[in-house]
Amino acid sequence: MNQLSTSIDPLPMAWIEKLFDRMVSLYGHRFLDMWRDVNLQGVKETWAQELGKLSRDEVARGANALMTQEWPPTLPQFIKLCKPSVDAVSAYYEAVNGVVAREHGNVGEWSHPAIFWASVKVGAFDLKHQTYSNIKGRWEAALSEEMAKGAWFDIPEPMIALPAPAPASKEVAEHYLAETQVIKNQDSKVDHKRWAKLIMERHKAGDKTLTHIQISFAKEALSNALH
Numbered sequence: 598m599n600q601l602s603t604s605i606d607p608l609p610m611a612w613i614e615k616l617f618d619r620m621v622s623l624y625g626h627r628f629l630d631m632w633r634d635v636n637l638q639g640v641k642e643t644w645a646q647e648l649g650k651l652s653r654d655e656v657a658r659g660a661n662a663l664m665t666q667e668w669p670p671t672l673p674q675f676i677k678l679c680k681p682s683v684d685a686v687s688a689y690y691e692a693v694n695g696v697v698a699r700e701h702g703n704v705g706e707w708s709h710p711a712i713f714w715a716s717v718k719v720g721a722f723d724l725k726h727q728t729y730s731n732i733k734g735r736w737e738a739a740l741s742e743e744m745a746k747g748a749w750f751d752i753p754e755p756m757i758a759l760p761a762p763a764p765a766s767k768e769v770a771e772h773y774l775a776e777t778q779v780i781k782n783q784d785s786k787v788d789h790k791r792w793a794k795l796i797m798e799r800h801k802a803g804d805k806t807l808t809h810i811q812i813s814f815a816k817e818a819l820s821n822a823l824h
Contacts, residue, residue, distance in 0.1 A: 607645035608656065616660060617641065620669050628669040644672055648679075654749075655679040683709055683744060685737045686729065692716035692736075693724050699755035711743035713752045718743070793818040 620628045632640055648656055659679030663670070670678060692712055695705030700721070707713045716724060718739040723732055743749070796815035 605646075605649050607642070607649040610641065610645055612656070613641045613645045613648070616644070616656075619660060620663065623663055624669040631669060631671075644675075647672060647676065651676070651679050681709070683712065683740065685733075685740055688712045688715070688740055689724075689729050689732075689736050692719075696721040696724055702755055704752060704755060707752055709744075710749035710752055711740065711746070714749060715739040715743045790818055 617628075651659075656679055658681075659675050662678040662681075666674075666678070688709075691706070691708060692715065695707055695713065696716055698705035705713070715736070719732065719735055723735075729736070793815035796811055797819065800812050800815075
C-alpha cells in the first residue's frame, strides 16, 4: 500500500557545518568532548534532519541564542532555543506596556515579535482597558496563533498621532468674544422694517406709482412688527 510521504527536507549540510563551527568557537573542547566517542557525521545528519523541520528564522534565532548559554546544547536543547516558549501572562503585561509606549511614540520593548503581532490582533484598547482574566481566552489564542507562524514581519515604527489643537489663550478668547458682541449689537440696530416704512411714507405723501400689492405687504409687515 502506497503511503503519503511525510519526509521533510533536511537543513543544508553547509548550515550544519557553520553551526557546529560556531559552537566550537564558543565552547571549545566542551563542545568537541560531547562527540568524542560518536559518529560526528551521523550527529550532523541527525541535526540536519531535525532542524529541517524548523523555519530558517527559527534556526537563526537558536544560533543567536547560543551567546546566552554557558554550555553547548544538545539537539533538544538547541531546538528549544530556536522555539522558546512564551508565558502568556508575562507576554500580556509586556504587550500592555508596549502599546502604551507606542502611543507615546516609542517602539516599545518586545521580547518576541509574535507578542507584538498578537497585541495588534487583540487591539490596544482592549489590552489597556480589560483585565487579564477578561481577555485571557482571546489573548492566549492570538498569542498561540502568532507563535505558530514561525516567521514574523519586523515590528514597525509607531505612528505618531497628530497633537490636539492648542486651546485658545485668554486674550484670544476675549478678542473673539468682543467681535461676536459687536456683530450682535450691529445686527440688533438694523431696522428690518425700514422698507415697509418707506413705502407707507410714500403712500401717505400721495405717491401714485405704488401698487396695491406693495402697500398691502408694507402694512402687513408693520402690523406684524407690533405683535
